[in-house]
Amino acid sequence: MTKTTSTYNLKNPSILYEGATQFELGSFNGKEITYDFPKILTYLDVKGKLLFGKNFKIYEDDQELLLKLASYFIQDHEYCKKLDIDTNKGILLSGPVGCGKTTLMRLLPHLVPHKKSYTLIPCRNIVFGFNGIGFKMIEDYSDHHTYCFDDLGVEHIGRHYGKDCNVMGEILISRYEVFKQKNILTHITTNLNAEELQEKYGERVRSRMRESFNLVSFTSNSADKRK
Numbered sequence: 528m529t530k531t532t533s534t535y536n537l538k539n540p541s542i543l544y545e546g547a548t549q550f551e552l553g554s555f556n557g558k559e560i561t562y563d564f565p566k567i568l569t570y571l572d573v574k575g576k577l578l579f580g581k582n583f584k585i586y587e588d589d590q591e592l593l594l595k596l597a598s599y600f601i602q603d604h605e606y607c608k609k610l611d612i613d614t615n616k617g618i619l620l621s622g623p624v625g626c627g628k629t630t631l632m633r634l635l636p637h638l639v640p641h642k643k644s645y646t647l648i649p650c651r652n653i654v655f656g657f658n659g660i661g662f663k664m665i666e667d668y669s670d671h672h673t674y675c676f677d678d679l680g681v682e683h684i685g686r687h688y689g690k691d692c693n694v695m696g697e698i699l700i701s702r703y704e705v706f707k708q709k710n711i712l713t714h715i716t717t718n719l720n721a722e723e724l725q726e727k728y729g730e731r732v733r734s735r736m737r738e739s740f741n742l743v744s745f746t747s748n749s750a751d752k753r754k
């Protein structure tokens with residue numbers, strides 16, 4: 528991973544600096560920023576290359592999805608409304624293996640360096656943690672921090688001292704409570720569709736997810752970028 532000095536203009540957070548290069552993502556009237564989507568794409572292309580290597584590029588097929596996600600991250604409430612995205616809910620990013628879900632959830636927070644980002648953690652790691660620590664692990668995720676649970680659905684059932692637990696199911700129910708009480712968000716990436724999620728976590732979890740997430744999907748024929 529390449530390291531650069533990233534920073535932003537405190538008076539106008541739509542001006543970002545990567546090393547000595549300046550990127551102006553929009554205009555600022557002293558109160559709010561009007562972002563410019565082509566400029567956002569240019570920046571994401573550059574930042575993606577810096578973070579993930581020279582092979583990173585913006586695929587034409589992904590541009591519509593990127594527009595949606597970028598609008599959400601910059602909190603363009605009006606445009607999100609048009610896209611049927613609720614800026615007060617989290618993102619459930621679904622799509623086939625290798626289409627770039629984790630990459631995007633790592634990249635997009637860089638658009639808004641002035642905002643507090645989230646911790647991205649693979650669901651598998653959470654379950655490994657549960658197997659060692661037990662139920663306290665589930666409690667720990669009811670805190671007021673924002674998380675992106677990466678690759679929901681691939682993790683195994685947790686097992687602590689012979690007791691089985693659907694760890695992510697329990698955590699998602701706790702996260703729903705935090706969402707309802709404090710409007711603290713959770714994001715997710717997954718390969719599963721809504722039916723598969725219901726099968727794995729049950730109707731209670733699915734119903735709560737419906738209320739607290741925006742479903743944003745890559746198309747099912749999105750290319751595996753690992754190939």
Ligand SMILES: Nc1ncnc2c1ncn2[C@@H]1O[C@H](COP(=O)(O)OP(=O)(O)OP(=O)(O)O)[C@@H](O)[C@H]1O
Binds near residue numbers: 629716
């Ligand atoms: N826009 C892109 N340009 C070039 N390479 C990319 C791009 N997006 C992702 N990749 C590469 O493709 C591979 C898969 O990306 P990533 O892990 O983000 O996919 P994923 O959808 O999270 O996959 P999985 O479903 O297996 O978790 C990685 O090696 C990543 O660096």
Ligand SMILES: [Mg+2]
Binds near residue numbers: 628629630677
């Ligand atoms: Mg992934």
